[in-house]
Amino acid sequence: MSLLEVADLGIRYGASEVVAGLSFSVEPGESLGLVGESGSGKTQTALAILGLLPAAATTSGSIRFDGIELLTADEEEMNALRAERIAIVFQDPLQALNPYLRIGQQIRRILLQHGLASGREADDRVIEMLERVGLPDPKRQFGAYPHQLSGGMRQRAMIASALIAEPDLLIADEPTTALDVTVQAQILELLASIRDDTALLLITHDLGIIAGHCERMLVIEQGGLVEEGLTRQVFAAPQSRHMARLLEAAPRLDRDGVRETVVGKTVLDVRAAAVSFREHGSHRGDRRLRAVRDVTLQVRSGETVAVVGESGSGKSSLFRAVLGLIPLQSGIVSFLGERLPDDVRSRALSVKRELQLVFQDPVSSLNPQMIAGKIIGEPLLVHAPELGADERRRRVLHMLEKVGLPDAFVTRFPHELSGGQAQRVAIARALIMKPSVLICDEAVAALDGAVRNQILALLEGVQDETGLSIVFISHDLAVVRGISHRVLVMYLGRLVELADSARLFTRPRHPYTRALIDAVPVPDPAAARGKQIIAGEVPSILAPPSGCAFHPRCAYAQDRCIAERPNERIVDGVTVACHRADEIDLTVC
Amino acid sequence: MLRYTLLRLLGAIPTLLLVIVLAFLLVHAAPGGPFDDERVLPPEIAANIAAYYHLDETLPQQFWRYLSGVVRGDFGPSYRYRDHTVSQLIGSAFPLSLKIGALSMLLAVIVGVGAGIVAALRQNTVADRVVMTVAMTGISIPIFVVAPVLVLLFAVKLHWLPAGWSGNAGYARLLLPVVSLALPQIAYIARLTRASLIDVLGSDFVRTAKAQGLGIVAIVRFHALKPALLPVLSFMGPAIAAVLTGSVVVEEVFGIPGLGQFFVRGALNRDYTLVLGIVIFYAALIIVLNLIVDVLYGVIDPRIRHR
Amino acid sequence: MIAMSASWEKIRGNRALVVSAVILIVTAAAAMIGPLISPHDYLSTNFEEMLRAPTMADMRIFGTDDLGRDLFVRTMLGIRVTLIVAIIASIVSLVIGVAYGAIAGYFGGRVDAVMMRLVDTLYAMPFIFFVILLMVVFERNFLLIFVAIGAINWLDMARIVRGQTLSLREREFVDAARLTGVSSARIIARHIAPNLAGVVVVYVTLTIPQAILVESFLSFLGLGIQEPQTSLGALVDAGVNQIERASWTLLIPATLLAMILLCFNFLGDGLRDLLDARQTR
Numbered sequence A: 001m002s003l004l005e006v007a008d009l010g011i012r013y014g015a016s017e018v019v020a021g022l023s024f025s026v027e028p029g030e031s032l033g034l035v036g037e038s039g040s041g042k043t044q045t046a047l048a049i050l051g052l053l054p055a056a057a058t059t060s061g062s063i064r065f066d067g068i069e070l071l072t073a074d075e076e077e078m079n080a081l082r083a084e085r086i087a088i089v090f091q092d093p094l095q096a097l098n099p100y101l102r103i104g105q106q107i108r109r110i111l112l113q114h115g116l117a118s119g120r121e122a123d124d125r126v127i128e129m130l131e132r133v134g135l136p137d138p139k140r141q142f143g144a145y146p147h148q149l150s151g152g153m154r155q156r157a158m159i160a161s162a163l164i165a166e167p168d169l170l171i172a173d174e175p176t177t178a179l180d181v182t183v184q185a186q187i188l189e190l191l192a193s194i195r196d197d198t199a200l201l202l203i204t205h206d207l208g209i210i211a212g213h214c215e216r217m218l219v220i221e222q223g224g225l226v227e228e229g230l231t232r233q234v235f236a237a238p239q240s241r242h243m244a245r246l247l248e249a250a251p252r253l254d255r256d257g258v259r260e261t262v263v264g265k266t267v268l269d270v271r272a273a274a275v276s277f278r279e280h281g282s283h284r285g286d287r288r289l290r291a292v293r294d295v296t297l298q299v300r301s302g303e304t305v306a307v308v309g310e311s312g313s314g315k316s317s318l319f320r321a322v323l324g325l326i327p328l329q330s331g332i333v334s335f336l337g338e339r340l341p342d343d344v345r346s347r348a349l350s351v352k353r354e355l356q357l358v359f360q361d362p363v364s365s366l367n368p369q370m371i372a373g374k375i376i377g378e379p380l381l382v383h384a385p386e387l388g389a390d391e392r393r394r395r396v397l398h399m400l401e402k403v404g405l406p407d408a409f410v411t412r413f414p415h416e417l418s419g420g421q422a423q424r425v426a427i428a429r430a431l432i433m434k435p436s437v438l439i440c441d442e443a444v445a446a447l448d449g450a451v452r453n454q455i456l457a458l459l460e461g462v463q464d465e466t467g468l469s470i471v472f473i474s475h476d477l478a479v480v481r482g483i484s485h486r487v488l489v490m491y492l493g494r495l496v497e498l499a500d501s502a503r504l505f506t507r508p509r510h511p512y513t514r515a516l517i518d519a520v521p522v523p524d525p526a527a528a529r530g531k532q533i534i535a536g537e538v539p540s541i542l543a544p545p546s547g548c549a550f551h552p553r554c555a556y557a558q559d560r561c562i563a564e565r566p567n568e569r570i571v572d573g574v575t576v577a578c579h580r581a582d583e584i585d586l587t588v589c
Numbered sequence B: 001m002l003r004y005t006l007l008r009l010l011g012a013i014p015t016l017l018l019v020i021v022l023a024f025l026l027v028h029a030a031p032g033g034p035f036d037d038e039r040v041l042p043p044e045i046a047a048n049i050a051a052y053y054h055l056d057e058t059l060p061q062q063f064w065r066y067l068s069g070v071v072r073g074d075f076g077p078s079y080r081y082r083d084h085t086v087s088q089l090i091g092s093a094f095p096l097s098l099k100i101g102a103l104s105m106l107l108a109v110i111v112g113v114g115a116g117i118v119a120a121l122r123q124n125t126v127a128d129r130v131v132m133t134v135a136m137t138g139i140s141i142p143i144f145v146v147a148p149v150l151v152l153l154f155a156v157k158l159h160w161l162p163a164g165w166s167g168n169a170g171y172a173r174l175l176l177p178v179v180s181l182a183l184p185q186i187a188y189i190a191r192l193t194r195a196s197l198i199d200v201l202g203s204d205f206v207r208t209a210k211a212q213g214l215g216i217v218a219i220v221r222f223h224a225l226k227p228a229l230l231p232v233l234s235f236m237g238p239a240i241a242a243v244l245t246g247s248v249v250v251e252e253v254f255g256i257p258g259l260g261q262f263f264v265r266g267a268l269n270r271d272y273t274l275v276l277g278i279v280i281f282y283a284a285l286i287i288v289l290n291l292i293v294d295v296l297y298g299v300i301d302p303r304i305r306h307r
Numbered sequence C: 001m002i003a004m005s006a007s008w009e010k011i012r013g014n015r016a017l018v019v020s021a022v023i024l025i026v027t028a029a030a031a032m033i034g035p036l037i038s039p040h041d042y043l044s045t046n047f048e049e050m051l052r053a054p055t056m057a058d059m060r061i062f063g064t065d066d067l068g069r070d071l072f073v074r075t076m077l078g079i080r081v082t083l084i085v086a087i088i089a090s091i092v093s094l095v096i097g098v099a100y101g102a103i104a105g106y107f108g109g110r111v112d113a114v115m116m117r118l119v120d121t122l123y124a125m126p127f128i129f130f131v132i133l134l135m136v137v138f139e140r141n142f143l144l145i146f147v148a149i150g151a152i153n154w155l156d157m158a159r160i161v162r163g164q165t166l167s168l169r170e171r172e173f174v175d176a177a178r179l180t181g182v183s184s185a186r187i188i189a190r191h192i193a194p195n196l197a198g199v200v201v202v203y204v205t206l207t208i209p210q211a212i213l214v215e216s217f218l219s220f221l222g223l224g225i226q227e228p229q230t231s232l233g234a235l236v237d238a239g240v241n242q243i244e245r246a247s248w249t250l251l252i253p254a255t256l257l258a259m260i261l262l263c264f265n266f267l268g269d270g271l272r273d274l275l276d277a278r279q280t281r
């Protein structure tokens, strides 16, 4: 008998249907992946299984767990099942754990609630569980508050709380989306190794995660099942058009087709840039947070440079300082050989129009009180005030067409746009003055696969046409691979490697680059296994490790690495900061 | 934690100093002296009086004298109650005000938090609407309306409780003043508790707790109550100030010989030193109580404590 | 404009808000017109008709006070004074608060730190007692009431506007405008002010009852409006003295005062709900 049987499940909020006619089952002990784009109803399904849908939702159909009908079960019956038989791990552990209670107490409470243990025994079981999920010094972490742990450690604690009562089914809803890539790999590995005979329902938007960690998979689209089967088979020969499209849209690190280096003149020249912030609020007085240290980079005309790093790498701060939005502590920014004032307000209008930015969150980058036409046209008012209203309107419409939006969008407010449409408006605003350099700060990170690829194609099209230079800031190496000519990898505020895409993805020179490549989930069940996962998490930027900042996590570290910071040097045409760059071979097979 | 407390303490001192300077200057900016309204005194007597109150010194001298007095708890002599110092008057009247104020704060917290929790757990039911409408009314009706109306109802019409203070004894005479002082605060606290508990119950960590099989009672007690009460704790500062203000009215309406009554009498009689002394005393009280609230907040919220 | 019409729908859906607005408008109109159509005036004493209970005869609909003055006219005048004091005081606090808060929020950094430190310090003061002190020293000057009330209420407004400005300033659309070279003046006018307007409207609505409360509190203690002028607070005070003989002299102004305060609070609350709904959308 199946452990969980979902039959013809429907979930609706008033008139809008988020899940309709969804049927699937989970077998005891298996690992089942559930993949879908945002808004496909995957989280709603998870909440329905646990009976946690908000009161406004109405359900139909049936969810049977071990013979018990869950949709009609009362609170008491559900509470007996929760944690003890069905447990869940949510996306963001910072939100999902109670900030006011110690980690140990929160987990211990589950044992008490279900009468599984009490007193010292409960403490011991919690500590043992914390140890199993890989929390160092579990006795101490028992008494820690969530904010005192790193992101990865918090998610480990969350997993400990989900498994403490030894459930039969563990639901993991985007368990790694809020984490850095290298940590994501660790958490997925942990989930796979720790669950014993607990069945796993892994919900994600990332086909790579499914490929690596699930035996069987389901694909849903707009609340309905479109494909199901063994992961290997589905990937090898998708039956539904939707799955085929998802697979097509998924970025891949292991495919060929990087862009060849372009040789243009240097447009933007950043030399020895450093950025630091003051940490306010600590009673130990203000501390200096050195977000970026001595980064040098030239951007040539017509090329795309990707800037990649995990949290704390300083990649966004660097370019906000280049743009003059935050102060540069030291270093020089030049445009076409001319040094620019640090603060954007002191820069000449003629320079301002040349450097533009597209943000990650398209909605918050558009003024909610202005219609799209006004947003796109505002730069014209500043840079070409002599234009008449008609000419301005003509140019705005032209720009809209260029980013692929119909004329009618001129009068839309930002909240009336989808994420992709809003991002197109933001791009139109950035491009209307025909800048030389466009900086995209995680500009596609919030978008689903297909929409993301459309935006990327749009940018590439503009580049081919106008010779635009693009700086593409991203945490995701896989997205970067297909579109960039060169890649700059940063770690804790410093450059670790700068290389042509063709070289970087085949033969990285820095162990950290290699670790990043390995950590990216590959949407191919055959290729997914046997990757090396590096240990540890990105240390706090407030207290970076001595010598090479990467040494605590580096498999190749030697004594020298702890004592002495590696300088940037050129090895085989690649700028790299590693003592051993020329002796170790990190070639990706 | 200790540092945090000390820092807060240090931060309170300039505030208090500012209060003293402002209040002192205000009084000394008064057009005409305090004895203007009396008959013209012979010059030597006027000089005597001026010397007694140190009015013959320069302003900085007077201020320094006053400040060093205040530090020792001496607010100088009263202008009207000639035989008493301001400190004596405050010392005699404050205990009664404190008793009434403390009782009404206690009542306000217990009833307000209780009603707020009930309303939050029964969100959008009849019980919730009733609590919230009553609370809104309670916020809107000023204490100088509540107090006389309560007197009219329970003392004048129903004769259940005594209307005044003197001539009555026991706890019965405390009841109406305490309740009228507490009512507006009950209303505020109930609204605040409800809003913040609803907020906390909607947070992700409560969803986690539900997913762990905790019932609503366990969730409120174990997970939600502490964070939900933090805004209530922050409100204690303003609530204390409001109760102090309200006590002025209540003591006036019920004829209670507390500090508030002295204050109003002093204000109407232009007893400068008394009013000045009481303002500074109230200010110090509010600042100290706010300080305690701040420190308590740090004790409860681990994220502040660990900063 | 689509956004506007959508909120108009919601305004009508909020019954407490609509009812409060209507009551306030009717009350204000009555206070303006009432004294004009009544045969009595607020000053004349009449020792034949002291403490007369409310009656329809001779238009003594609210009765008379202990000096035989007509309470209907006095109450309507009291409402006028109360509303005018409150509205002017609110405008004072609006102007000071918005200017102060917007400057602190927009410039941020050290300017903000210093300016907000001052606000925090003032917050910790027992303001109402200072106001009383002020009233004692400056002899119950009518103008002073506005100043005093405005001086208390601008603090809240400044805090709210500052917080809002600070968060707007950090919003990415402001960065985007700055990058394209939009001037500071235009950023404030086009990007910050329109997003601030809603919050300011809501808090002005909530400031008015606060101001009414302070004014009537002072008048109640005999430190505000002076005889023969009157306000609702002063009328309540007079009513308390007649509580055993003529309860209407207390109940009528007390009820009207409570009603006005209640309506303003409902109005402000309703507007805030609408605003929150729009922001979370």
Ligand code: SF4
Residues within 6 Å of the ligand: A510, A511, A512, A548, A549, A550, A551, A554, A555, A556, A557, A558, A561, A566, A577, A578, A579, A580, A581
């Ligand atoms: S310098 Fe040493 S620690 Fe750093 S990356 Fe190279 S080998 Fe590893």
